[in-house]
Amino acid sequence: MKSTEWVPSKGIDLEPNADIACRLTGQSAAVTAGPGAGKSELLAQRASFLLETGECPLPKRILAISFKVDAAANLLSRVRARVRPELARRFDSYTFHAFSIRLIRRFRLALSDANALDQDFTIGPDRIQRRQITFDEFLPLASEILENNAAVLRALRETYSHVFLDEFQDCTNNQYSLITNAFKGTHIHLTAVGDTKQRIMGWAGALEGIFATFASDFAAVPLNLYQNRRSLPRLRRLQNRMIANMDPTAAVPEDRIVGLGGTIDVCRFDTADQEAAHLFEWIKQRITAGIPPSQIAVLFRNQPGLYSQPLVAQLARAGLPYRNDQQLQDLTVEPLSRVMLAFLTLATGAQSAAAYESISGLLEGEDDEQTFRHHRAWDEHLRAARAAVSRRTTEPAVVGRLIDGFINLIGANILTTLSSGYDEARVRQLSAELTERIQEVMASSGTDVAGAVDRLGYGGGVRIMSIHKSKGLEFEAVAVPAVEHEMFFGDAESVYAAYFVAVSRAKNHLLLSCADHRQAPDGAPQTWKARRRPHYGLLVYAKDLEGGWISE
Known part of the structure; x- marks a missing residue:
């Protein structure tokens, strides 16, 4: 041929x-x-x-x-x-x-x-x-x-x-x-x-x-x-419009993206409190429709701890689970921590395909026979770990024993391969820090091992994070509040790149919003600007793809 x-x-x-x-x-x-x-x-x-x-x-x-x-x-x-x-x-x-x-x-x-x-x-x-x-x-x-x-x-x-x-x-x-x-x-x-x-x-x-x-x-x-084929057609068309602007030869003709699946909402509010109230209802509706809270993300370009305060207050009052990834710092995004949390997720009895996948790569042997032996040892260890958790689910000390047992099973030398910056000392250090973090969550929230692991790991609640931290992740539903000049500022390349990252994280549902006035939240710097301007240069990519349009 x-x-x-x-x-x-x-x-x-x-x-x-x-x-x-x-x-x-x-x-x-x-x-x-x-x-x-x-x-x-x-x-x-x-x-x-x-x-x-x-x-x-x-x-x-x-x-x-x-x-x-x-x-x-x-x-x-x-x-x-x-x-x-x-x-x-x-x-x-x-x-x-x-x-x-x-x-x-x-x-x-x-x-x-x-x-x-x-x-x-x-x-x-x-x-x-x-x-x-x-x-x-x-x-x-x-x-x-x-x-x-x-x-x-x-x-x-x-x-x-x-x-x-x-x-x-x-x-x-x-x-x-x-x-x-x-x-x-x-x-x-x-x-x-x-x-x-x-x-x-x-x-x-x-x-x-x-x-x-x-x-x-x-x-x-x-x-x-660029094309995220897991996104539904309406969301892919929005992404493709941005691609056509940023890298024209990489875009596809819009008529090749067929179908009406996916939802895009574009909303403008007078105040940030009104925006938060609408966002809260949007989140609640999707949870009611069966989307797990951990599959919903709220992404801010900068300072999510400040901008999310009105929303967090409503989520807390309603008892809806959420996790502010910005406050978790970098520990839980370490490759070793993700593997440890995957193990603990399974040890607490949860069923998670993503958690199993994280572990499976560590069980590889030099041949099929050795790989089989590793999987058999893993199955036995997981059964024992689940039994230990069920007996001592409220005891913080069990966390350390579980993590130490996992290291002994897999081998610290194997775990060092998760990152080029790891050696055995770093593996032990991160393991100790993660143990302490889980125990802190248990103490502060009154939850058991399963609840603490769920908040930090593969379960958890609605994810509140910076756009930067969302890189490489996907969610069923994504909200991007504060699509405003005061949030998306700087050189055009970095602004549009960050916005593309945000909108391309969504598979099924996307909410874009802005507010004309944002009262300074607790801890805001003196340079905080209360008066806001919608960033129509970004919002315009959703025009004719959603149910209505906001006035300019």
């Missing part, structure tokens, strides 16, 4: 930048995207293009490296569903650790001196010279093999024509070293795809962090996927 004849799989509608990424030849690509943009499907479609058009010619193969077992399996299953079996057999999908241990087992003779290994070496918690290596040594040993043996490196490079890197924003130093040792400076083309939690909008192709390093090292073309 000629490259010009290739079309995406039936039922797959690629946005312009995704189509460019799929068809790219002769270059590497750095593809950044927000939630719901279809990153895994993009890689599956790119594999289809490369294999079906001969851009990956026989006997070359495609190597895909993911961070989690389920992600690697999901990508492989997608490719098998998209291309013929004889082509799919040339697609290899591994995690970083699975890829590394394959290199070690196949080329262990390339290791020498202190790192030399016997043929029957094992993997365990401690290093035993020649006989046993630890999980943490997989990547460094694989890199050493590639650095010290030109024949092995040549064999690897002759095997693959293309490499995919999924969830690339989580790449650690060891993982990136392995990639550069293996493929930098070759004719192999890499496609790195990742979530843009640090920078939602790649304005003019701007990249940050690991993506910027990758683009420089591999001369990669920067592409950004």
Whole structure:
């Protein structure tokens, strides 16, 4: 098949930048995207293009490296569903650790001196010279093999024509070293795809962090996927209008976004108290309709603690659960804290797919048998943890025992892989801080372990946070109060980028509001401006998409 004849799989509608990424030849690509943009499907479609058009010619193969077992399996299953079996057999999908241990087992003779290994070496918690290596040594040993043996490196490079890197924003130093040792400076083309939690909008192709390093090292073309396909059509049309303004080539014709699903409300009020009263009723209606409070977010560009005071007062009086993420500081957004809270959520008896998913990646073994043993140990540990919570649900001390038990089960060395800035000391420090935080919530609110974990973790109430903290998250319903010049000020790029982040967090319902007068809340600075002006430059994107319009 000629490259010009290739079309995406039936039922797959690629946005312009995704189509460019799929068809790219002769270059590497750095593809950044927000939630719901279809990153895994993009890689599956790119594999289809490369294999079906001969851009990956026989006997070359495609190597895909993911961070989690389920992600690697999901990508492989997608490719098998998209291309013929004889082509799919040339697609290899591994995690970083699975890829590394394959290199070690196949080329262990390339290791020498202190790192030399016997043929029957094992993997365990401690290093035993020649006989046993630890999980943490997989990547460094694989890199050493590639650095010290030109024949092995040549064999690897002759095997693959293309490499995919999924969830690339989580790449650690060891993982990136392995990639550069293996493929930098070759004719192999890499496609790195990742979530843009640090920078939602790649304005003019701007990249940050690991993506910027990758683009420089591999001369990669920067592409950004904007369309959140989890949002209902009315919300997608609003987002697409902003995309057309910010990155015209990435927008799709509006008539391609069909359907009337989703709601957008645009409201103007005389005072902030009136705005808060309306917002409270809007939240209550959605909770009554069955949306969990934790799936409702109220986003402010700045100072959510000040701007949310009228709303928080009403939520508190009504007994509706809420959590002010700004007050929680950064502890609960640490990767380790999220995993710990996922465990505690399950230990208190809650059923949460997201919590299970957070744990599953930590149970990966070097092969299917070891992964099975890890899952079996996890199941036994979770049953014991649930029994302990049910007996001592009001005892603060049980929290520390649960967290210590979880660390012992998973291994502090494994937990350090959650962030490039972690070592075992940091793992212990964050665990102690989280234990203390949960116990403080229990003491201050009179709730039990389940209630405290629910407030901090995967349950919780209505989320009140800054737009910046919402990056990478999605909610069924999102409210963006104070869409005013006094809130959205500064250079146009940062203003529109922040607003796009806010409106693209919503999947089903979006409320945009402003007020003509905002009385200074408790703790407001002297520079607080009571008189307000609606920011029509932002609100206009919702015009004709909602039930009415506010006067200018």
